[in-house]
Amino acid sequence: MTTPKHIDPVTLEVVRNKLEGIANEMQSTLLRSSFSPIVREGLDASASLFTLEGESLAQAIAIPIHLATLIPVVKRILSDFPPSKMREGDIYLMNDPYLGGTHLPDIALIMPIFFQGQPIAVSATMTHHQDVGGMSPGSIPTNATEIFQEGLRLPPLKFRDGPEAFDQTVIRIMRLNSRIPDTFMGDIHAQVSACTVGARRVAALGDVHGAEMMCALFAELLDRSEIMTRDALMKLPQGTYTYVDFNDNDGIELDKRIRIEVAVTLADGRFVCDFTGTSDQVRGPFNVVPSGSQAAAYFALRTITGAEIPTNGGCFRAVDLILPEGSILNPVEPAPVNSRTATIKRATGAILGAMRDVLPDVVGADAAGEMLALMFGGVRQDGRRYVVGELLAGGSGAGPKSDGVDVVETDATNCMNMPVEAFERDAPIRILRSALRRDSGGAGRQRGGLGIEREYFVLEGEITFTHRGERHFCAPSGAFGGKDGITAHTIIHRADGTEEVVPSKLVTRLMPGDRVTIRTAGGGGFGPPTQRSRSALRDDVANGKVSAEKARKIYGARD
Structure with missing residues (x-):
């Protein structure tokens, strides 16, 4: 140069x-x-x-x-x-x-x-x-x-x-x-x-x-x-690689899964992501305008080309996107798009998943790939309005040499969960529990990262509650013999004793005495669980990350 x-x-x-x-x-x-x-x-x-x-x-x-x-x-x-x-x-x-x-x-x-x-x-x-x-x-x-x-x-x-x-x-x-x-x-x-x-x-x-x-x-x-980016791409295995993953639903048609399909082509210093085969645009707000797919491709490109390349617009000149018009990744106005993060994350994971078999030392198992967005809004007793948001993560996928990270934002998002003290200061809600979700990480030679378990209790007033979740129905995949991560789960416990299971997405009302229990997904495991180090497994059980039952049943532990 x-x-x-x-x-x-x-x-x-x-x-x-x-x-x-x-x-x-x-x-x-x-x-x-x-x-x-x-x-x-x-x-x-x-x-x-x-x-x-x-x-x-x-x-x-x-x-x-x-x-x-x-x-x-x-x-x-x-x-x-x-x-x-x-x-x-x-x-x-x-x-x-x-x-x-x-x-x-x-x-x-x-x-x-x-x-x-x-x-x-x-x-x-x-x-x-x-x-x-x-x-x-x-x-x-x-x-x-x-x-x-x-x-x-x-x-x-x-x-x-x-x-x-x-x-x-x-x-x-x-x-x-x-x-x-x-x-x-x-x-x-x-x-x-x-x-x-x-x-x-x-x-x-x-x-x-x-x-x-x-x-x-x-x-x-x-x-x-x-x-530097084109040179790095030329050194990778040239060819076309495919992957398919799914989002739970679009918030309207709750039983209809959303298909994200990509074919990634590496050729002549180009990085081409063709999303032909992806679901058509949906009625709900999980559509993504082209800038979001661009974000997914740019993140994946930087993941596979190396951190030694300075990140700027020059890197992105190597990227081409094929986004069929009228698809969920290129919707026609006035399609709703407010929940586009979930789809961008799935598109990012699909691009990386397409590269996993040819870059097993770079791309790990699927991450939980969810940024659970919770919104609480209402009016305090003194008449002041409040709106408080919470962003919760699941576990990252395990890699070829390391376990997944517990409760961490992955891929194209990089936010933090709300500290309990800050949340309780800004909303009339008490957080009763915040802990790692035991057994949620996919089993493997390297274990998937754990999700989080969090419980909210409404103290006063009527609250409008928005739950934008993922991975309630479509688990993060393990890799090379690793097991899938555990799916997410949310229950609303009403003050009258009734319970409602949240179907991934929901806008509803919460009243005083209602509780909401959130459990986010774990990341996929990498490699066969029976190959996991016995000392690492003992540490998992001692630290409460894996139950003794699962250690025996899935990992084959004898003690």
Whole structure:
């Protein structure tokens, strides 16, 4: 690989690390400044830097779905508002999935970065907002049948003209459409702060290198990642590989499984993901606009090409997607899309699953692949509205040399569960139990990661409860003789003694005295269970991760 003579390789590497540091400083500002617990505690927000052409320049350690779906958002805003007509201090926003966004709670803000009056880059953030209106608190109604029921749609808009003049009309519209307007706007201004930090830091780099050299460095960084990515792809086994997995249902037709089928082709430095054979778009909100499938493919690409390649838009030039129109991965407007995360995660897992047989040292067994989203909304006794979200994970799949990780976000999501103290502070609910779910990890030479068991008790008031689950009916597959992970299970115990089993997705009402018991899925096991180390199995039993009964019955333990 040759570097142009006018670009010093050492300078290039210093600038690359500086840009990544700036993106992470933006992320820290975003998380520390936000008002909502889903961002402050759940970390459901992301920051990134872009070139003026709309390619990723540097990404924070954040949410892969956000980092990828920001790409079409930034490109759309730059198309509607060309950089040549922007002013320093301008800010733009949008969230419309059918114009390049992902789902309505994810609002993107971008700010052009200027040096000596000349635009040189873009800082961008995306935050999952706790409530943007729609038919249920939290804005992820699993029973929505069209996007108009999901909340406020924002096309590309100028949000601030110059350094001070925010558009008060846009602010009034946004506040009016949220059940928690102060929290909503607090998170919006946290995004403004993060973008401002990015703009200031990158502009300061211009003082060292100048505008022309900065743009040359940006271009070289992307070109180098492209070359490295294509070289890595060429070294992998060439050919076409397939995989099929399923989501439980679409929230409307509860007995109808959703098929995700992919054929991955590696050839000539290209990474082609063909989703022909995937289910048609569904009535419920589990459809995914193309930006979501793009996020799945980008994550899988980075998984198999190696961490030594700097992640930026150059890597993604090698990706091609085939998404049949009218499928669940390329729906026709106004199909609902608010619960798209579940489908993106399954698509990601399918791409990786397709590569497992030819890359057994890289790709492990199936992860639980669920990000269980719970939303609780209501009115306190003093009249204040609240909306609190909870994101729960299952176990990761076991690998060829290591057990799966317990209760961890995998693939294209990277959020955290809510600490009990933070949750109980923000909602009139007590968490009675939070523990690892014993025996949930798939048995194997390497055991799948465990899911979580959590129990909620309603203290006061009527609560609108949204449960967006997966893996209740379709278990995570084991690999190379490993057993499947245990499926998820949720029960509502009513105060009158009756019980309701949640069929993966549900919007319902909870009353004082009601309890909800959540059990998330475990990851698949890797290799035959009888080959598991006896000492590792004894530790599993001693630590409560595997029962003595299962140790004897499945693993063949004698003591």
